[in-house]
Amino acid sequence: MAKTKHVLNVTDRAAGGSAVARRLRKTGQIPAVIYTRGEGAKAISVPETEWEVLSRHDVNLITLKSADGKETLALIKEVQNDFIRNAAMHLDFMAVRKDQVISAKVGIHAGHAAPAGASAGGILDQNIHEVEVECLPDDMPESIEVDVSALNIGDALHISEIPLPKGVKILNHPELVVFVVIDPNAQPEEAPAEAAEGEEGAAAEPEIVGAKEKAEKAAAAAAEKEEKKK
Numbered sequence: 581m582a583k584t585k586h587v588l589n590v591t592d593r594a595a596g597g598s599a600v601a602r603r604l605r606k607t608g609q610i611p612a613v614i615y616t617r618g619e620g621a622k623a624i625s626v627p628e629t630e631w632e633v634l635s636r637h638d639v640n641l642i643t644l645k646s647a648d649g650k651e652t653l654a655l656i657k658e659v660q661n662d663f664i665r666n667a668a669m670h671l672d673f674m675a676v677r678k679d680q681v682i683s684a685k686v687g688i689h690a691g692h693a694a695p696a697g698a699s700a701g702g703i704l705d706q707n708i709h710e711v712e713v714e715c716l717p718d719d720m721p722e723s724i725e726v727d728v729s730a731l732n733i734g735d736a737l738h739i740s741e742i743p744l745p746k747g748v749k750i751l752n753h754p755e756l757v758v759f760v761v762i763d764p765n766a767q768p769e770e771a772p773a774e775a776a777e778g779e780e781g782a783a784a785e786p787e788i789v790g791a792k793e794k795a796e797k798a799a800a801a802a803a804e805k806e807e808k809k810k
Contacts, residue, residue: 583722586634587643587651588626590614595623601670612671614644614654631668635659638723640684644673653677653717655684676717683714683751686721688742690759693729697761702733708758711739712751719747728759736760 593604593611601611609625616622624644634642644652654673662669676682687710695704711724726742740754 583718585643586637586639586641587645588630588634590624590626590644590646592646593623593625605669610668610671612673614652614673614675615657616675626671628667631671635668638687640686640722641676641717641720642673655682678717681714681716682720683712684720685710686713687723688758689723689725691725691727691729693727695728695731695735695759695761697731697733697735700733701764702761703764704728704731705760705762706758707760708739708752708756711742713744713748714751715748719745721745721748726759728761731759731761733761733763 590612591609594600604611604625605628608628610628610631612624612626613621614624626644640656642654642656644654646652652675654675656671657674658672659668660670661667688708690704690706695702698704713721713724724742724744726737728737731737736757737759738754739750739752739756739758742750742758744750
């Protein structure tokens, strides 16, 4: 299946401070910067409506299209959000080359089939929702879907067990647990009895030490008394 090409129209702008950025936002534009290795940073703006549509999907690579038709493939590096307005305030992009290996965060999802343990009341728990992958831009997946249908209660699926598209490598630790099927009726484990016994032993220890000291003092006094008799 061919990858979807995500295009975002951009407009060159003069670099400015917060006042300029506020004026841009009032016109429905989001201030942004595109960084290019060897060329530095370039100030641009993108339509807020276009960004809102793209941000609803798993997107990491975007084609930035300028008014003259020039297209630049870029990674989304950082998004600054205004959580009160529920809108993006600033965007950072990094221009990439198609022959250059890049790394990016990619969302990870469970497949549509429920885990085998669900029929026995098990609940699928997801510990990791995105992973860092490394590959060429054309091989970059928008997201990774994992088949969890074989997992029974107590089973876990690790990073190392995720099947990947050709040319894609996950940079996260291979032993990290991504999915696990838990038993909601399982009782929490009680503290080991040895721990309680150890605490009692620790509390009793000062008394033993005290008794030993008394015995040593008594023995020393008796020895001193016998010495004086001589």
